[in-house]
Amino acid sequence: MNAQEFKPFGHEFSGIVEKTGKNVTNVKPGDRVAVESSSYCGTCDMCRNGHAELCRNKYIFAPRYNAFAEKAVCKAGALVKFDESVSFEEAALVEPMGVAMDMVEMADIGLNDHVAVYGAGPIALMAIRLAKLKGAGKITALAHSHSAARIELARFYGADEIVLTDIEDPVAKLKDERVDRVLVTTPPQTLRDAAEFASFGAIISMIGIAKNKEESLCTLDINRIHFKRLQLRFSFASPALFFPKCLDMISHGLVDVKPLISHRFPLEEMQKAMDALRCDKAHAVKVMMTASE
Numbered sequence: 001m002n003a004q005e006f007k008p009f010g011h012e013f014s015g016i017v018e019k020t021g022k023n024v025t026n027v028k029p030g031d032r033v034a035v036e037s038s039s040y041c042g043t044c045d046m047c048r049n050g051h052a053e054l055c056r057n058k059y060i061f062a063p064r065y066n067a068f069a070e071k072a073v074c075k076a077g078a079l080v081k082f083d084e085s086v087s088f089e090e091a092a093l094v095e096p097m098g099v100a101m102d103m104v105e106m107a108d109i110g111l112n113d114h115v116a117v118y119g120a121g122p123i124a125l126m127a128i129r130l131a132k133l134k135g136a137g138k139i140t141a142l143a144h145s146h147s148a149a150r151i152e153l154a155r156f157y158g159a160d161e162i163v164l165t166d167i168e169d170p171v172a173k174l175k176d177e178r179v180d181r182v183l184v185t186t187p188p189q190t191l192r193d194a195a196e197f198a199s200f201g202a203i204i205s206m207i208g209i210a211k212n213k214e215e216s217l218c219t220l221d222i223n224r225i226h227f228k229r230l231q232l233r234f235s236f237a238s239p240a241l242f243f244p245k246c247l248d249m250i251s252h253g254l255v256d257v258k259p260l261i262s263h264r265f266p267l268e269e270m271q272k273a274m275d276a277l278r279c280d281k282a283h284a285v286k287v288m289m290t291a292s293e
C-alpha cells in the first residue's frame with residue numbers, strides 16, 4: 001500500500017464467517033472474526049527472518065478495500081477469531097488499536113516517563129491508555145478546543161493535562177517541562193513543535209499520513225534535533241499487527257474501547273454517518289456502521 005492507495009474509511013471491521021474456500025482451515029462458517037486491513041505474506045525473506053512488520057508482499061483484505069458492505073470477500077489469512085467476551089463493535093476497533101500499539105511500542109515508554117500525545121483522535125486516545133499501561137508518569141494531551149468529547153475521553157484514558165493547541169502555544173506551555181516521549185498523530189508540521197518542546201534525549205514516535213504532498217512536507221530544525229539528541233521514529237502499522245493482543249486486552253478489560261463510539265448508524269444511513277463525522281466536531285469520535293442481519 002502506498003499513500004495514493006490509502007483510504008481513510010471502511011477498513012476497520014468485524015463480522016461472522018459465512019462461507020470459506022475449500023482450502024481454508026483457520027476459520028469456519030459461524031466464527032466471529034476481526035479482519036486485518038493488510039496482512040503479511042509469511043513466506044518472503046523478511047517474514048522468514050522474523051520481521052513480518054517489514055513484509056513487502058503484504059496483501060489487502062479485499063479487492064475493493066472497503067468494508068461498507070453487508071458482505072466482504074476476505075483473505076483467510078487476514079482473519080483473527082475472537083470469542084463472545086468481545087463484541088463486534090469492540091472487535092472493529094482492534095485495527096486502530098493495533099496502530100496505536102505500534103506507535104506506543106516504537107516510543108519505548110518506560111516507567112514514569114512523561115509523555116505528550118499530539119492529537120485526540122481514536123488512535124491518540126487509545127495511545128494514551130496504552131502509554132499509561134506501559135507505566136507513563138504524567139501524560140499531556142494536545143488537542144483542538146472544538147473536540148469536547150475527545151478531550152473528555154483523553155482524561156478518561158489517563159491524560160493528566162490538556163493543552164488546547166488552537167488557544168495555547170504548545171511550545172511555550174511545554175518547553176520547560178519534562179517530556180520524555182512524544183506521540184504524534186497529527187499532520188507532519190506538528191513535528192516541528194514536538195522537536196522544540198521534547199526534552200533532551202526524548203523519543204518522538206509518529207503515525208501520521210498527510211492528505212497530500214504539500215501537507216506531507218515539513219521543515220525541521222535539525223540542529224535542535226541533533227543537539228538535543230532526539231530520536232524521530234515513524235510507525236506504520238501495515239501489515240496490521242497485534243490483533244490477538246488487542247482482542248485479549250479488550251476481553252480482560254485493560255482497554256475499554258466502547259466509549260470511543262460516539263455515533264451508531266445502520267449501513268443505509270452512510271450519508272448521515274459521514275455528516276456526523278465531518279460536522280459534529282464537538283461529539284464525533286468513532287462512528288460505527290452496522291449492517292442489518
Ligand SMILES: [Zn+2]
Pocket residue numbers: 040041042043044045046047048052055056057058
Ligand atoms: Zn512477507
